[in-house]
Amino acid sequence: MTSPPSDLILGIESSCDECAAAVVAGGRRVLASVVHSQVAEHAPYRGVVPEIASRSHLRTVARVTSEALQTAGVELDALAGLAVTHRPGLIGSLLVGVSFAKGLGLAHALPLVPVHHIDAHVYSAMMEVEPAFPCLALVVSGGHTALYCARSAIEIEPVASTRDDAAGECFDKVAALLGLPYPGGPSVSRLAEGGDATRYAFPRYQPRDGELGFSFSGLKTAVLYHLRGQNQRAPIPAPEQIPDRQDIAASFQEAAIDVLVEQALAAARRLGLNTVLVTGGVACNQRLRTRMTQAARSAGRSAVFPSPSLCTDNAAMVAGLGFHLLRAGRSASLAFDASPR
Numbered sequence: 001m002t003s004p005p006s007d008l009i010l011g012i013e014s015s016c017d018e019c020a021a022a023v024v025a026g027g028r029r030v031l032a033s034v035v036h037s038q039v040a041e042h043a044p045y046r047g048v049v050p051e052i053a054s055r056s057h058l059r060t061v062a063r064v065t066s067e068a069l070q071t072a073g074v075e076l077d078a079l080a081g082l083a084v085t086h087r088p089g090l091i092g093s094l095l096v097g098v099s100f101a102k103g104l105g106l107a108h109a110l111p112l113v114p115v116h117h118i119d120a121h122v123y124s125a126m127m128e129v130e131p132a133f134p135c136l137a138l139v140v141s142g143g144h145t146a147l148y149c150a151r152s153a154i155e156i157e158p159v160a161s162t163r164d165d166a167a168g169e170c171f172d173k174v175a176a177l178l179g180l181p182y183p184g185g186p187s188v189s190r191l192a193e194g195g196d197a198t199r200y201a202f203p204r205y206q207p208r209d210g211e212l213g214f215s216f217s218g219l220k221t222a223v224l225y226h227l228r229g230q231n232q233r234a235p236i237p238a239p240e241q242i243p244d245r246q247d248i249a250a251s252f253q254e255a256a257i258d259v260l261v262e263q264a265l266a267a268a269r270r271l272g273l274n275t276v277l278v279t280g281g282v283a284c285n286q287r288l289r290t291r292m293t294q295a296a297r298s299a300g301r302s303a304v305f306p307s308p309s310l311c312t313d314n315a316a317m318v319a320g321l322g323f324h325l326l327r328a329g330r331s332a333s334l335a336f337d338a339s340p341r
């Protein structure tokens with residue numbers, strides 16, 4: 001008797017500052033998901049330092065991979081394939097994951113599946129619930145803020161994106177202005193909890209007539225101008241000299257969320273899509289979850305947020321999407337490359 005073909009995929013993710021490996025069965029059932037975050041290594045610089053990131057991936061990738069296989073109780077030879085993020089991201093970091101995956105694939109004669117990091121983020125919102133296709137996806141992270149139309153797990157078309165900063169990047173920059181620790185998203189949202197979100201009317205970006213899209217650089221600058229006050233040449237005050245920090249954080253957060261909610265629902269309306277998937281690191285934000293859920297409901301649509309561990313960078317989403325790509329014949333020879341874009 002022959003055994004059924006394996007549906008187990010090992011995923012590897014190293015596009016930015018998380019070094020992750022996961023084993024997923026059938027594209028959905030997460031048997032193991034290991035994430036090594038480099039946050040502590042980059043925190044002194046208030047942002048990701050590419051050289052530090054790639055060296056850290058080099059030290060960690062083999063360990064997270066064996067840990068994932070061990071936790072899942074799976075041998076390499078039992079896998080159906082190996083999925084690895086090959087774009088977009090920091091090239092030095094991507095190269096570590098891609099080279100490691102190629103080595104493993106070659107040694108164990110496993111099919112290799114190159115995975116687009118943003119497509120994997122979109123897919124992360126399909127792992128816990130199966131959406132009705134087509135649906136809208138908002139990926140909102142530190143490097144990306146964009147809308148997509150997903151026709152299936154593997155057919156993901158761009159709809160609109162940010163003209164400048166990503167929303168997460170904006171949270172990180174405002175956190176720095178307010179003297180909050182890196183990464184800024186969680187610390188801004190914690191501070192905002194006690195603040196009055198209606199105190200300051202920070203600007204909400206509105207695209208020109210009929211267009212869709214995001215912009216966050218004006219919002220960040222408005223917070224900077226607010227902090228400088230009357231004298232725009234003055235240095236930014238020290239955190240203890242900003243008595244209205246909580247209100248600034250809450251008002252800023254509300255403005256950023258207004259833009260995300262407004263544009264996502266405008267796109268859903270325009271394209272006639274009933275489900276809005278929201279994912280990426282900023283999708284961990286509780287206020288965004290509440291606001292988007294309420295706004296979607298009022299518009300007769302529904303918003304879907306994956307669990308927080310699937311929103312931030314992880315390898316389960318890479319392995320999960322890899323399963324569908326492999327089934328569609330989208331494996332690659334060793335010649336595929338890593339690419340920053």
Ligand code: KG4
Pocket residue numbers: 016140141142143144167168169171172183184185186189280281282283284285286311312313
């Ligand atoms: O998806 P992710 O882990 O990495 C990228 O691909 O960028 O997202 C990280 C981003 C950071 O900018 C971080 O500040 C933001 O997600 N973030 C948040 C929250 N948690 C993480 N932003 C707002 N509120 C949060 N609770």
Ligand code: ZN
Pocket residue numbers: 117121141280312313
């Ligand atoms: Zn990401």
